[in-house]
Amino acid sequence: MxxxxxxxxxxxxxxxxxxxxxxxxxxxxxxxxxxxxxxxxxxxxxxxxxxxxxxxxxxxxxxxxxxxFKMLGASWATAFAVRREWLGGIEESLSPEQLRQRIPDAGAKRLVAATDGNHGRGVARMAKLMGVACNIFVPAGTAASRIADIEVEGAEVIVVDGSYDDAILRSAEEADDNTIVVSDTSWEGYSAIPREVGHGxxxxxxxxxxxxxxxxxxxxxxxxxxxxxxxxxxxxxxxxxxxxxxxxxxxxxxxxxxxxxxxxxxxxxxxxxxxxxxxxxxxxxxxxxxxxxxxxxxxxxxxxxxxxxxxxxxxxxxxxxxxxxxxxxxxxxxxxxxxxxxxxxxxxxxxxxxxxxxxxxxxxxxxxxxxxxxxxxxxxxxxxxxxxxxxxxxxxxxxxxx
Structure with missing residues (x-):
């Protein structure tokens, strides 16, 4: 060793x-x-x-x-992000089911994340619980079993020709009014959501x-x-x-x-x-x-x-x-x-x-x-x-x- x-x-x-x-x-x-x-x-x-x-x-x-353990951070940060981005910034803590009931035009909404496996699966599970779409970006070489586990949650998995850091960069490009990027790492101008991942x-x-x-x-x-x-x-x-x-x-x-x-x-x-x-x-x-x-x-x-x-x-x-x-x-x-x-x-x-x-x-x-x-x-x-x-x-x- x-x-x-x-x-x-x-x-x-x-x-x-x-x-x-x-x-x-x-x-x-x-x-x-x-x-x-x-x-x-x-x-x-x-x-x-x-x-x-x-x-x-x-x-x-x-x-x-x-x-x-990744579901702890993914679930808490997703709930925070949905309240902030899609529910007008309400402070009240809501369960996944309560979030599902309140998200406007849920059919047009989407969660996105980059992952080596576990974090992305947690985000995908939250998307399923809340009735929104989900795209998960993974680096080349990700084990087929990890991709299959994410797909079981109903997410679309996109393999990036590069490393985990390349997958992070690719996922960040997806952010818009209807798409929330739920990342467990931060970069310039993006820190609130990963901070909540850590809190979770x-x-x-x-x-x-x-x-x-x-x-x-x-x-x-x-x-x-x-x-x-x-x-x-x-x-x-x-x-x-x-x-x-x-x-x-x-x-x-x-x-x-x-x-x-x-x-x-x-x-x-x-x-x-x-x-x-x-x-x-x-x-x-x-x-x-x-x-x-x-x-x-x-x-x-x-x-x-x-x-x-x-x-x-x-x-x-x-x-x-x-x-x-x-x-x-x-x-x-x-x-x-x-x-x-x-x-x-x-x-x-x-x-x-x-x-x-x-x-x-x-x-x-x-x-x-x-x-x-x-x-x-x-x-x-x-x-x-x-x-x-x-x-x-x-x-x-x-x-x-x-």
Missing amino acids: RYDLFANPRAVASIPAEAEQGSSPIDYHRTVPGYQPTPLLDAPRIAQALGVARVLVKDESTRLGLPS YSTMFREIDQALAANGATAPSVVAFQAGVGSFAAAGLVHYRSDAATTPPRTVIVEPLRANCLLASARAGAITEAPPPHDSTMAGLNCGLPSQLAWPIIDRTADVFVAIDDDAADVAMRAYAESGIVAGESGAASLGGLLAIVRSGHADARAAAGLLPDATVLLINTEWATDPVNYEAVVGTSPQRVQGESDTRRQAAGVVQL
Whole structure:
């Protein structure tokens, strides 16, 4: 397993907490069909592999009826955008069904997004719930299974001859009075909607806090986030490194070696592009440029950046499977980064990442196996079989749900 590590000299202990305005994302998400809190799992076998006291895994492999956490951001941001663009800017939080009932001339309306898979599927699901059309732009080389999953939601998928960043540029061209672009990355003149995508992710961190409090468990001392453009990582960093946090944890960002735009930017001290090709199997993380909105947060609050090869993600997928957790390539990346550090035997790298014997590590499995063919090639069995054997595997590995 190859990895590159950079310790961030600009990281600060805390940043000002964001004031919550209007209804909270978790209250809104309770109105979305299929809502229930996702599991927070105590995974002792993974803790043993990392040489730490405890590993907690927030398992987002099923969220609001989809196999990824992305629906949290897509649903909240879409609701915000529809209220702002098509309903006159009303502040009242409305459920997807209420939005469907109020959208004028819904047959002429359309949602658009660019994606490597999960975000686009979330936007497509919201379009279906609200009765509007949807176009999703994907980069060349996107797995056929990911395209098929988006099409199942009723969206038209358009393959762009280029990278994820090219798909972003193409999707931005579609914006007009009847078309809303729902992107999870920001660019010049476009930040309000991706800001709300990040806010939508706060629901999972609220659920983690509630589960820990209900079980009398201590907060994590290390939190690792996998990252593409950085929206998800920034949301987690805001939660765990704001001045409202009691004891800020050590924070680690994990990316693919072949799409390490955040590590490259941290090393350069400014937003820096990771040149293509972005061809890691961690498809949801194959991004060449950081989000302009997320980067200032990440730059100030990420302690360590780690970029890993696909072998590290593969090892993490198998480790999760042994504990009865189905994790796709991107979902396993944060664990892959920590395992790469531990297996390298470099004590200074372990210390930088906070992997001490008494540490409590929080990981988020952000997706199910969205490329089942590659999953079976890596893990040696199908994700359906791992899922079907999850109770047996978890019992054997000592996994419990908090």
